Amino acid sequence: xxxxxxxxxxxxxxxxxxxxxxxxxxxxxxxxxxxxxxxxxxxxxxxxxxxxxxxxxxxxxxxxxxxxxxxxxxxxxxxxxxxxxxxxxxxxxxxxxxxxxxxxxxxxxxxxxxxxxxxxxxxxxxxxxxxxxxxxxxxxxxxxxxxxxxxxxxxxxxxxxxxxxxxxxxxxxxxxxxxxxxxxxxxxxxxxxxxxxxxxxxxxxxxxxxxxxxxxxxxxxxxxxxxxxxxxxxxxxxxxxxxxxxxxxxxxxxxxxxxxxxxxxxxxxxxxxxxxxxxxxxxxxxxxxxxxxx
Amino acid sequence: xxxxxxxxxxxxxxxxxxxxxxxxxxxxxxxxxxxxxxxxxxxxxxxxxxxxxxxxxxxxxxxxxxxxxxxxxxxxxxxxxxxxxxxxxxxxxxxxxxxxxxxxxxxxxxxxxxxxxxxxxxxxxxxxxxxxxxxxxxxxxxxxxxxxxxxxxxxxxxxxxxxxxxxxxxxxxxxxxxxxxxxxxxxxxxxxxxxxxxxxxxxxxxxxxxxxxxxxxxxxxxxxxxxxxxxxxxxxxxxxxxxxxxxxxxxxxxxxxxxxxxxxxxxxxxxxxxxxxxxxxxxxxxxxxxxxxxxxxxxxxxxxxxxxxxxxxxxxxxxxxxxxxxxxxxxxxxxxxxxxxxxxxxxxxxxxxxx
Amino acid sequence: xxxxxxxxxxxxxxxxxxxxxxxxxxxxxxxxxxxxxxxxxxxxxxxxxxxxxxxxxxxxxxxxxxxxxxxxxxxxxxxxxxxxxxxxxxxxxxxxxxxxxxxxxxxxxxxxxxxxxxxxxxxxxxxxxxxxxxxxxxxxxxxxxxxxxxxxxxxxxxxxxxxxxxxxxxxxxxxxxxxxxxxxxxxxxxxxxxxxxxxxxxxxxxxxxxxxxxxxxxxxxxxxxxxxxxxxxxxxxxxxxxxxxxxxxxxxxxxxxxxxxxxxxxxxxxxxxx
Numbered sequence: 057x058x059x060x061x062x063x064x065x066x067x068x069x070x071x072x073x074x075x076x077x078x079x080x081x082x083x084x085x086x087x088x089x090x091x092x093x094x095x096x097x098x099x100x101x102x103x104x105x106x107x108x109x110x111x112x113x114x115x116x117x118x119x120x121x122x123x124x125x126x127x128x129x130x131x132x133x134x135x136x137x138x139x140x141x142x143x144x145x146x147x148x149x150x151x152x153x154x155x156x157x158x159x160x161x162x163x164x165x166x167x168x169x170x171x172x173x174x175x176x177x178x179x180x181x182x183x184x185x186x187x188x189x190x191x192x193x194x195x196x197x198x199x200x201x202x203x204x205x206x207x208x209x210x211x212x213x214x215x216x217x218x219x220x221x222x223x224x225x226x227x228x229x230x231x232x233x234x235x236x237x238x239x240x241x242x243x244x245x246x247x248x249x250x251x252x253x254x255x256x257x258x259x260x261x262x263x264x265x266x267x268x269x270x271x272x273x274x275x276x277x278x279x280x281x282x283x284x285x286x287x288x289x290x291x292x293x294x295x296x297x298x299x300x301x302x303x304x305x306x307x308x309x310x311x312x313x314x315x316x317x318x319x320x321x322x323x324x325x326x327x328x329x330x331x332x333x334x335x336x337x338x339x340x341x342x343x344x345x346x347x348x349x350x
Numbered sequence: 351x352x353x354x355x356x357x358x359x360x361x362x363x364x365x366x367x368x369x370x371x372x373x374x375x376x377x378x379x380x381x382x383x384x385x386x387x388x389x390x391x392x393x394x395x396x397x398x399x400x401x402x403x404x405x406x407x408x409x410x411x412x413x414x415x416x417x418x419x420x421x422x423x424x425x426x427x428x429x430x431x432x433x434x435x436x437x438x439x440x441x442x443x444x445x446x447x448x449x450x451x452x453x454x455x456x457x458x459x460x461x462x463x464x465x466x467x468x469x470x471x472x473x474x475x476x477x478x479x480x481x482x483x484x485x486x487x488x489x490x491x492x493x494x495x496x497x498x499x500x501x502x503x504x505x506x507x508x509x510x511x512x513x514x515x516x517x518x519x520x521x522x523x524x525x526x527x528x529x530x531x532x533x534x535x536x537x538x539x540x541x542x543x544x545x546x547x548x549x550x551x552x553x554x555x556x557x558x559x560x561x562x563x564x565x566x567x568x569x570x571x572x573x574x575x576x577x578x579x580x581x582x583x584x585x586x587x588x589x590x591x592x593x594x595x596x597x598x599x600x601x602x603x604x605x606x607x608x609x610x611x612x613x614x615x616x617x618x619x620x621x622x623x624x625x626x627x628x629x630x631x632x633x634x635x636x637x638x639x640x641x642x643x644x645x646x647x648x649x650x651x652x653x654x655x656x657x658x659x660x661x662x663x664x665x666x667x668x669x670x671x672x673x674x675x676x677x678x679x680x681x682x683x684x685x686x687x688x689x690x691x692x693x694x695x696x697x698x699x700x701x702x703x704x705x
Numbered sequence: 706x707x708x709x710x711x712x713x714x715x716x717x718x719x720x721x722x723x724x725x726x727x728x729x730x731x732x733x734x735x736x737x738x739x740x741x742x743x744x745x746x747x748x749x750x751x752x753x754x755x756x757x758x759x760x761x762x763x764x765x766x767x768x769x770x771x772x773x774x775x776x777x778x779x780x781x782x783x784x785x786x787x788x789x790x791x792x793x794x795x796x797x798x799x800x801x802x803x804x805x806x807x808x809x810x811x812x813x814x815x816x817x818x819x820x821x822x823x824x825x826x827x828x829x830x831x832x833x834x835x836x837x838x839x840x841x842x843x844x845x846x847x848x849x850x851x852x853x854x855x856x857x858x859x860x861x862x863x864x865x866x867x868x869x870x871x872x873x874x875x876x877x878x879x880x881x882x883x884x885x886x887x888x889x890x891x892x893x894x895x896x897x898x899x900x901x902x903x904x905x906x907x908x909x910x911x912x913x914x915x916x917x918x919x920x921x922x923x924x925x926x927x928x929x930x931x932x933x934x935x936x937x938x939x940x941x942x943x944x945x946x947x948x949x950x951x952x953x954x955x956x957x958x959x960x961x962x963x964x965x966x967x968x969x970x971x972x973x974x975x976x977x978x979x
Contacts, residue, residue: 072803076796080809083794083857087812090850091824098827144722151719162970164727167734170961171954172911174932178950179733181935182740182943187748189736190729219733222726231971242409243442245429247456247507251712257455261446273818280822283913287935299822303918312830319826326823 102317113317123301123318127325130297133210133285134278137217141225141274142267144218149230150255162230165223176219177287181207184215212288213295217278225274232266233259268337272330279326298322358420358510360384361406361543366425367414368401375401376567379415383543385510388534390546390558394590398567399547403513406545408432419510430459435504435512435542439519441496443488449475449499450484456507474506477536494525501533505540512537514546518553530556551591555579563587585635585703593637593701594678597651597671601634601702608702610636630704640666642699643679649694653677655685669693734954741947759948766941767934767949775841776910776926776956782845783852783909784902790849791856792898796890798857799864813854821851821914829918839921847915852905859904863897896967903964910957927953 105112186203289295306315368376404410408429478498582588653669743752837843
């Protein structure tokens with residue numbers, strides 16, 4: 057049958073466009089209207105400052121220490137937190153993958169993720185406060201003379217990012233590690249490689265692409281920390297993170313243009329860090345982490 | 351580093367057992383593999399043959415018994431210190447390393463000098479005829495080529511013992527025949543010992559010097575391919591070795607063999623004595639390969655043909671005997687379903703087991 | 706495999722860490738629970754006495770009934786709408802190749818990769834400009850963004866694993882599209898729909914950022930109300946805040962436990978895995 061004989065309907069069908077394809081339309085419209093459009097709108101709005109030229113907001117951000125230091129303050133929290141979570145996750149996941157029934161453990165670890173940062177913050181305020189169980193225990197064993205200050209400072213935010221971030225990083229790492237064919241490690245053992253060498257020479261190179269994605273997601277989550285920075289940190293001082301700057305601009309100063317500019321800068325830093333992490337991935341092998349028929 | 355040297359005399363398994371919780375996957379395996387021998391472990395799936403191999407490799411710990419290499423006990427040694435070569439069912443090639451680095455991995459763990467590694471990898475590549483593929487990644491190779499790399503990687507360290515876990519099961523039929531010859535050639539060239547796991551009895555018959563039949567985690571027979579093919583020790587082994595027909599008989603020892611009666615009064619003939627059959631008397635079971643059962647004008651067994659498949663040289667047929675027993679046989683002439691044929695087998699090819 | 710002393714010590718230290726983490730987690734949740742029932746708690750391991758009265762106080766002071774109703778409305782609407790939009794979209798994505806499919810996929814993936822705090826600010830701006838900000842509808846719309854895309858991406862592989870020949874077979878036997886949908890597709894897809902909607906439910910109860918940025922005084926969900934209560938700590942007794950935290954915790958964990966009957970814990974985080 058030549059193309060001329062086909063109806064329009066049939067020709068569209070040939071290209072994959074028919075009634076079924078239309079089912080995707082509501083979803084696409086929805087995301088376009090509530091995600092893509094606001095993002096573009098925010099970008100444009102950020103160039104329409106209340107005062108100053110097109111780049112007024114950005115010039116203001118980078119000239120006021122109270123604003124531009126939020127980027128470094130956030131990085132000083134987010135980078136170590138991400139690193140700690142990653143460094144803890146890999147050995148734990150390596151061990152847990154050998155368990156026959158890891159389900160109970162993964163269920164326990166998914167709880168802090170599900171409860172969320174607000175609930176963890178409230179729990180930490182009670183548990184880590186000067187009269188909380190942790191300080192009582194430390195003093196009971198005479199490890200410290202007076203309560204350690206773990207909340208309303210940098211460490212409070214850092215700890216909350218580990219409590220919610222470690223399980224997230226761990227579960228993601230675990231799912232990547234269990235995707236590696238166990239017979240590869242057995243093959244390494246049969247060829248004389250000890251556990252340490254098997255990890256560095258076989259597991260880690262195969263895990264690297266997954267770890268890059270895990271690192272990127274963990275970093276992005278830590279970089280946009282908000283409730284714990286306010287509730288557990290010192291929001292006027294060392295834990296005045298970039299989210300706080302954005303929120304203040306929008307809902308305390310009602311300067312949506314400035315708030316959008318801060319949000320755009322937030323996104324820009326994320327894009328730079330994620331692009332950097334994913335480019336590292338290119339240095340490693342990227343293909344299926346299993347062998348089997350080619 | 352490896353605790354074994356090439357000049358060992360034998361590998362001994364003494365009462366080896368492995369339980370998974372309540373389940374005894376392996377019981378009382380006692381076996382000696384001599385240097386240079388090619389031993390096949392066969393059995394239906396789930397019989398424990400891979401478990402046995404993993405125990406020898408050190409990938410699984412024993413729950414019972416011991417493994418010896420000459421007079422050194424090795425079952426407490428980790429797989430990395432046993433120095434055996436292993437070819438995995440899915441090849442387990444490192445996907446991120448070139449063929450050359452895959453093959454050289456075992457030498458690199460021994461911290462051999464670079465030029466020695468290069469030279470020996472080249473030799474191994476030549477051995478498996480993959481010289482031109484050295485720099486490729488495993489993912490770029492065909493199944494048969496990956497298989498060769500896996501073999502080269504296992505043998506390049508010159509292990510005293512090479513373990514192969516169903517290495518041909520992922521290949522298509524034609525390639526399987528080719529690789530079978532290849533494996534035998536490499537085994538002979540390297541003069542190493544090989545323990546080879548397969549569920550394919552034909553593969554075991556064609557490759558091995560000695561075959562071990564495992565059923566339900568127990569050793570049921572050890573012998574040469576001829577012994578297993580011609581004289582399986584019991585019904586289970588016979589069934590696994592292709593004796594598909596099981597016909598109820600009554601047996602009676604006579605001069606030079608056993609006379610059997612099958613399916614009513616039909617006399618099949620005498621079955622010659624073989625070791626162990628002397629005691630068979632009364633109710634018994636006769637086992638016959640489909641290849642040995644064929645239509646004959648005055649054959650003693652009557653069967654109604656149910657299925658007849660044309661396979662080129664002859665017809666593969668299934669029929670039912672008068673007492674309802676299924677009979678599998680070959681017919682050189684066309685038979686039609688519904689037709690009643692009379693079947694016979696050469697008495698020397700019929701095995702009789704006590705029930 | 707037999708292990709050396711070094712490997713054993715390493716394993717031991719890893720398990721010690723896991724134990725330490727879980728111990729602190731349990732103690733953290735436990736101290737909230739104990740405090741919410743405690744009378745006076747000062748310089749002792751446990752409070753002087755126990756009372757349920759903080760719950761009554763929290764119930765009235767924080768207007769918990771109103772908050773719970775809003776939470777149910779928001780979560781219910783988000784679950785139903787994201788199912789209605791997400792499942793058909795996933796079906797189309799799984800069954801058809803069409804021009805621009807990669808771009809559509811990227812559009813669905815982005816809201817799950819970009820953290821809500823980043824896109825929440827411009828989204829709230831737009832919602833406030835259209836006078837939806839601060840209303841219940843605004844909160845629902847905002848929460849639908851991650852939910853619709855989450856359901857879609859979770860359902861695509863689920864639809865793909867159903868052999869299209871099953872549908873062809875139904876058509877060959879004369880089933881109409883509607884009939885096929887109801888009698889063949891829905892039963893086959895039901896486990897996946899249930900799993901993804903339960904996950905959406907848990908995630909929406911716990912979704913702080915988007916609700917926080919778009920909610921007004923009368924459209925707060927439980928987690929946002931909890932945030933404001935903790936933020937204004939000192940105004941009300943700490944025990945009543947903890948009582949509210951327990952209410953939140955119980956709500957979330959019950960649904961988590963139900964969800965975990967249908968999904969694996971790792972699925973909760975592997976949303977962005979490609």
